[in-house]
């Protein structure tokens with residue numbers, strides 16, 4: 408805030424702008440991060456090259472890497488499980504940038520059952536109330552529903568986070584919940600996020616939640632980095648969220664930078 412704006416705010420009795428802080432909900436990419444066994448792992452094909460050009464006196468460094476579209480914190484485009492669904496580069500920015508997000512805390516249930524299937528009642532008990540339109544813009548209220556399982560604390564331990572490579576264990580959405588969300592909230596519901604490897608639980612063989620979300624052109628956000636602090640701070644409130652996937656043409660998914668904007672910094676520390 409400029410001093411001039413401060414003075415004008417005082418004179419006109421305008422509310423002073425609340426400071427906004429950004430919370431990074433993305434994990435850092437690294438060759439050691441947890442992975443889904445069927446996916447190509449993130450790896451450098453060219454390690455850090457650091458060159459000092461002695462003649463012209465400048466520093467130069469570059470890397471190259473390979474990765475599945477579905478490694479680390481990433482988006483699942485609807486096309487991942489639906490031939491007619493949006494590909495990554497087709498998802499409208501209005502579904503990605505400055506969308507409303509809401510967290511449903513199921514960490515207690517998941518701590519008692521690592522194969523927990525999140526239920527419709529878990530959402531109902533969180534007192535989710537979704538307006539028809541955005542109070543400020545009058546536009547449709549687009550929102551992402553994020554499930555906090557508590558699995559972020561196991562990152563980057565592959566076994567704790569995902570189970571054995573041939574016998575995966577982690578919580579996910581139930582089929583009934585996925586159906587409930589698309590039917591209840593329609594166009595307002597743009598995607599679901601979770602702090603595990605997948606919106607489907609580890610034991611899934613048919614990926615039915617992926618199928619339902621994709622069929623309705625909803626995206627998934629997987630491997631979100633969530634903390635108790637964040638969850639306690641936002642509680643049951645909606646907050647603005649930005650999702651920035653790499654714009655891969657015909658992509659089924661893409662690594663993402665995902666950022667929450669909060670205006671209550673006192674209760675957040677990382």
Ligand SMILES: [Zn+2]
Nearest residue numbers: 477483629660
């Ligand atoms: Zn994925």
